[in-house]
Amino acid sequence: MVEKAKKHQLSLRPHLKTAQSLAIAEWFRAEGVNKITVSSLQMAEYFADGGWKDITVAFPINIHEIERINRLIKKTEQLQLLADEGTAIEKLSRALNGSINIYLKIDCGTARTGFDPEDKSGISDMLHKVKKSSNLNLMGFLTHAGHSYRCRSAAEILEVHAATKKLMLDLKEDFASDFPNLNISLGDTPTCSLSDEWSGVYEIRPGNFTFYDLMQHNIGSCTLNEIAVTMLCPIVSKHQKRNELVIYGAAVHFSKDSIQLNGVQNFGLVRKYKDKNLPQSANFVKALSQEHGIISCSDAFFKSVEVGDFIEVFPVHSCLTANAMRGYYDKEGKFYDHFGSMNLH
Amino acid sequence: MVEKAKKHQLSLRPHLKTAQSLAIAEWFRAEGVNKITVSSLQMAEYFADGGWKDITVAFPINIHEIERINRLIKKTEQLQLLADEGTAIEKLSRALNGSINIYLKIDCGTARTGFDPEDKSGISDMLHKVKKSSNLNLMGFLTHAGHSYRCRSAAEILEVHAATKKLMLDLKEDFASDFPNLNISLGDTPTCSLSDEWSGVYEIRPGNFTFYDLMQHNIGSCTLNEIAVTMLCPIVSKHQKRNELVIYGAAVHFSKDSIQLNGVQNFGLVRKYKDKNLPQSANFVKALSQEHGIISCSDAFFKSVEVGDFIEVFPVHSCLTANAMRGYYDKEGKFYDHFGSMNLH
Numbered sequence: 001m002v003e004k005a006k007k008h009q010l011s012l013r014p015h016l017k018t019a020q021s022l023a024i025a026e027w028f029r030a031e032g033v034n035k036i037t038v039s040s041l042q043m044a045e046y047f048a049d050g051g052w053k054d055i056t057v058a059f060p061i062n063i064h065e066i067e068r069i070n071r072l073i074k075k076t077e078q079l080q081l082l083a084d085e086g087t088a089i090e091k092l093s094r095a096l097n098g099s100i101n102i103y104l105k106i107d108c109g110t111a112r113t114g115f116d117p118e119d120k121s122g123i124s125d126m127l128h129k130v131k132k133s134s135n136l137n138l139m140g141f142l143t144h145a146g147h148s149y150r151c152r153s154a155a156e157i158l159e160v161h162a163a164t165k166k167l168m169l170d171l172k173e174d175f176a177s178d179f180p181n182l183n184i185s186l187g188d189t190p191t192c193s194l195s196d197e198w199s200g201v202y203e204i205r206p207g208n209f210t211f212y213d214l215m216q217h218n219i220g221s222c223t224l225n226e227i228a229v230t231m232l233c234p235i236v237s238k239h240q241k242r243n244e245l246v247i248y249g250a251a252v253h254f255s256k257d258s259i260q261l262n263g264v265q266n267f268g269l270v271r272k273y274k275d276k277n278l279p280q281s282a283n284f285v286k287a288l289s290q291e292h293g294i295i296s297c298s299d300a301f302f303k304s305v306e307v308g309d310f311i312e313v314f315p316v317h318s319c320l321t322a323n324a325m326r327g328y329y330d331k332e333g334k335f336y337d338h339f340g341s342m343n344l345h
Numbered sequence: 346m347v348e349k350a351k352k353h354q355l356s357l358r359p360h361l362k363t364a365q366s367l368a369i370a371e372w373f374r375a376e377g378v379n380k381i382t383v384s385s386l387q388m389a390e391y392f393a394d395g396g397w398k399d400i401t402v403a404f405p406i407n408i409h410e411i412e413r414i415n416r417l418i419k420k421t422e423q424l425q426l427l428a429d430e431g432t433a434i435e436k437l438s439r440a441l442n443g444s445i446n447i448y449l450k451i452d453c454g455t456a457r458t459g460f461d462p463e464d465k466s467g468i469s470d471m472l473h474k475v476k477k478s479s480n481l482n483l484m485g486f487l488t489h490a491g492h493s494y495r496c497r498s499a500a501e502i503l504e505v506h507a508a509t510k511k512l513m514l515d516l517k518e519d520f521a522s523d524f525p526n527l528n529i530s531l532g533d534t535p536t537c538s539l540s541d542e543w544s545g546v547y548e549i550r551p552g553n554f555t556f557y558d559l560m561q562h563n564i565g566s567c568t569l570n571e572i573a574v575t576m577l578c579p580i581v582s583k584h585q586k587r588n589e590l591v592i593y594g595a596a597v598h599f600s601k602d603s604i605q606l607n608g609v610q611n612f613g614l615v616r617k618y619k620d621k622n623l624p625q626s627a628n629f630v631k632a633l634s635q636e637h638g639i640i641s642c643s644d645a646f647f648k649s650v651e652v653g654d655f656i657e658v659f660p661v662h663s664c665l666t667a668n669a670m671r672g673y674y675d676k677e678g679k680f681y682d683h684f685g686s687m688n689l690h
Contacts, residue, residue, distance in 0.1 A: 017635055039636045040593075059636055060581040062593055063653050084591075086583040086652040112637055113582045113591050146634065236405040237458045238431040246429075246458050248385075248407055252668050256601040289491065290362055290664055291384045291404055292457055307431040308408050319635055323597050324669075 001192065001209055002031045008198040013037050013056060015187070015207025018319045020339040021328065022050040024210065035078070037187075037205040041068040046339045048075035056080035056185075058144070058205065060105065060113050061087050066095045073098035080139060083126055085115050093133035102130045103142035103185060106171065108164045110146035117167055120174065127179055140183030140202065141171055148190040154220040161191035169200045190221040213318035214269060218259045224269075224278045229328070230312040231321060232273060233293065235305055243302045245295040249313060250288040255320035266316070270295055273310040285313060346537065346554055347376040353543040358382050358401060360532065360552025363664045366673065366683040367395040369555065380423070382532075382550040386413040391684045393420035401425035401530075403489065403550065405450065405458050406432050411440045418443035425484060428471055430460050438478035447475045448487035448530060451516065453509045455491035462512055465519065472524055485528030485547065486516055493535040499565040506536035514545045535566040558663035559614060563604045569614075569623045574673070575657040576666060577618060578638065580650055588647045590640040594658060595633040600665035611661070615640055618655040630658060 005012035014028055017039035025036065025047065035054035038044045044055045045068065053076050061069075061081050072079055073096065082105040083089055089102075104126055107114035115123050130138045145164040151157045168184045175182060186192075187205030193216075198204075211229040212222040233249030258267045261281060267288050269279035283297040295311070305311065315321040322328070326340040350357035359373055362384035370381065370392065380399035383389045389400045390413065398421050406414075406426050417424055418441065427450040428434055434447075449471055452459035460468050475483045490509040496502045513529045520527060531537075532550030538561075543549075556574040557567040578594030603612045606626060612633050614624035631641040640656070650656065660666040667673070671685040 059593070060591065062579055062581050064579055084582040085585075088652065107584075111584075111587065111589075112632075112634065112639060113584075116584075116586060234407055234409055236407050237429040239452075239456075239458075239461075240430075241461060242456065244456075246405065248404070251600060251602075251665055255596060256665070257596075287457075289457065290668075294457060307433065320596055320601070323635075 001204075001206060002033065004192070004196075005204060008196070008201075010198055010201060011035070011203035013185075013187075013203050013205045014210065015039070015058065015205050016047060017043065018207040018210045018322060020046075020322060021336055022047070022338075023336040024328075025050065025052065037207065041065050041072060043339050044072055044079075045075065046342060048072060052076075054078040056103070056205070058082060058142070060084040061092060063088055063091060063095075066092075069100070070095075070097045073100060082113075082142060083130065084113050085119070085122055087126075089126065089129045089133070089136070093136055096135050099135045099137060101137045101139045103139045104130075106141050106143040106168065108143040108145055108167050109160070110144060112144075112146060114143065117171055123171070124175065127175060131179070138179065138182070140181075140185065141168055142185040143168060144205075145186065145188045145191055148188050149215070149219065151190065151219050154194050157190045157194050157220060161195045162197065164191070165197065165201065172200070189216060190219055193221040208319060211318040211322065213321075214266070214314055214316045215257065215259055218261070224314070227314050227318075229318050229322065230314055231268075231325070232310050232329075233313055235307050235309050235311060238302070238305075238307055240302075243297055243299060244286075245297060245302070245305065245311075247285075247293040247295060247311065247313075248291065250291045250293045252290055253321070253324050254285075254288060254293070254313070254315060255317065255324050256288060257317035257320055259316055267293070268313040268315055270297070270311045270313050272301075272305060273312050275312075279312075279314055346549075346551060347378065349537070349541075350549060353541070353546075355543055355546060356380070356548035358530075358532075358548050358550050359555065360384070360403065360550050361392065362388065363552040363555045363667060364683065365391075365667060365685055366681055367392070368681040369673075370395065370397065382552065386410050386417060387687075388684050389417055389424075390420065391687060393417060397421075399423040401448070401487075401550070403427060403487070405429040406437060408433055408436060408440075411437070414445070415440075415442045418445060427458075427487060428475065429458050430464070430467055430471075432471075434471065434474045434478070434481070438481055441480050444480045444482060446482045446484045448484045449475075451486050451488040451513065453488040453490055453512050454505070455489060457489075457491060459488065462516055468516070469520065472520060476524070483524065483527070485526075485530065486513055487530040488513060489550075490531065490533045490536055493533050494560070494564065496535065496564050499539050502535045502539050502565060506540045507542065509536070510542065510546065517545075534561060535564055538566040553664060556663040556667065558666075559611070559659055559661045560602065560604055563606070569659070572659050572663075574663050574667065575659055576613075576670070577655050577674075578658055580652050580654050580656060583647070583650075583652055585647075588642055588644060589631075590642060590647070590650065590656075592630075592638040592640060592656065592658075593636065595636045595638045597635055598666070598669050599630075599633060599638070599658070599660060600662065600669055601633060602662035602665055604661055612638070613658040613660055615642070615656045615658050617646075617650060618657055620657075624657075624659055
């Protein structure tokens with residue numbers, strides 16, 4: 001992703017909600033990355049305390065968290081927050097104890113947050129309000145093409161990207177006379193992984209590519225051997241009659257995202273620990289309760305493992321699994337905790 | 346549940362994987378409960394350290410955790426563990442530094458863990474192995490009718506209960522000549538909530554009834570106003586065109602269980618904070634991403650709330666939501682952390 005950003009002269013601001021880890025953030029820093037995206041103000045504080053000075057919080061401003069915003073202003077050099085259609089921007093401006101940067105969040109089709117791009121008067125109104133506030137710096141338009149996750153092929157992802165990019169550039173053009181310096185910030189992992197069309201875009205904010213996962217593989221944005229995180233789980237029970245294994249590893253560890261693979265609900269592919277081969281589709285997590293995971297597997301796989309053996313699970317959604325586990329072991333067995341291991345209360 | 350247990354002379358051993366809380370466990374103790382069920386050895390240690398002396402770990406023995414089992418023997422007076430079809434019981438017996446109690450886990454139809462009840466020779470073999478081990482006390486048969494969660498009415502739940510009870514009593518009868526003192530332990534929330542047929546059963550282990558949730562309501566085991574935990578979430582964005590609200594509250598807070606309600610996927614019902622009325626089915630969480638929850642709501646509900654207001658979400662699966670949140674506020678605003686707030690590494 002660093003190479004892609006360089007090639008297209010894009011600012012890379014990786015989303016650290018996936019890894020949530022200061023140690024992994026240092027791998028980005030070693031590649032010259034000095035700005036990040038996070039998904040909450042709490043997470044922003046964690047990274048600010050870890051030495052990150054340029055942070056975008058990709059979540060609508062929550063006025064209840066004004067104290068935390070003010071703390072963050074002191075801890076950072078550049079803090080970007082998102083204004084949405086309902087954001088009380090003048091109230092925010094009055095409550096701030098310093099300056100922040102504002103992106104307008106645009107809904108490019110995900111239907112989650114952001115201005116409807118057709119709502120020109122709402123957007124214009126917010127642009128002027130931000131410009132008028134002496135402690136708010138207007139940055140531009142930011143969007144997240146989250147609907148790329150509903151794609152089922154690389155071609156569909158590229159279509160979403162082309163439409164998103166056009167929509168954002170048109171919007172920039174619409175307001176160029178009054179606001180000539182608006183930046184465009186895009187950034188979901190599927191489009192950032194696959195597209196080479198970035199003219200007019202200022203920055204990208206992909207996150208999931210840090211690890212990738214089966215969902216990304218399923219929609220075509222990565223290969224299986226690009227998946228960089230697995231769960232090690234012990235087999236606690238074997239059931240010959242149904243070729244099923246039970247592992248200690250389930251909803252509280254993986255969360256509960258699933259994909260449909262070969263017409264069957266799938267919560268993760270599995271292989272034996274230290275197996276160098278990629279996991280086979282016959283061997284997968286078919287169900288999760290709170291602490292039990294049920295593995296459906298081939299006859300050969302069943303025979304090759306014993307109760308007490310470890311298996312590796314390739315997660316469906318690495319962000320949620322990483323969040324639930326609160327840390328990582330590297331290949332040498334060293335442990336790194338992450339934001340999720342902090343006491344949040 | 347305490348009254349039901351007394352009425353039917355059942356031992357009540359509530360499953361604390363739902364609440365995971367020492368404070369809530371004390372509410373049980375105040376009702377005369379002095380034994381509990383948990384879902385992991387780590388959770389058992391948390392409660393043992395909090396003064397609970399009689400604990401059943403309702404999860405197949407994991408031989409990798411022998412050190413933890415040995416620590417628990419010292420911390421408890423009665424420790425019950427589950428033997429499954431693949432449990433290396435002789436190896437376990439040799440590795441123990443004290444005595445424990447063993448239940449044979451029986452699969453009554455959930456197809457998760459436990460002996461196939463038809464596998465008489467496997468069951469007989471395990472019974473004899475346990476009896477022969479001087480540090481293992483044979484307790485009886487334990488099952489979890491988890492397939493009651495697939496029911497869609499009280500009548501179906503009662504059918505599952507009748508079949509489970511018959512299967513377990515028949516099994517006890519099959520081995521009564523060699524093993525006259527086998528106990529029967531049952532216990533999922535749906536059957537424990539609805540059934541009044543408990544003759545021959547020694548103990549029950551329901552957990553979810555501590556809070557109940559929309560899934561339990563949906564299958565008929567509780568009423569809406571018996572749901573005893575909700576999530577308070579701020580509204581961070583309003584979208585007039587689609588009558589949708591965005592809340593700060595999503596997959597990392599709720600996990601991702603959903604139910605089908607009126608033919609639509611539903612991640613929780615919502616009402617305004619401090620509203621005394623029960624939530625209406627028109628107002629619900631329709632989608633969850635990592636940190637954003639999308640609320641679909643009626644026109645009237647949409648108009649009645651502002652960005653910054655709090656809403657209460659009735660969770661689909663209270664166990665997973667409670668686990669993700671790691672603690673509770675009571676109605677007076679006092680905070681109680683739980684097992685999930687511990688550093689598990």
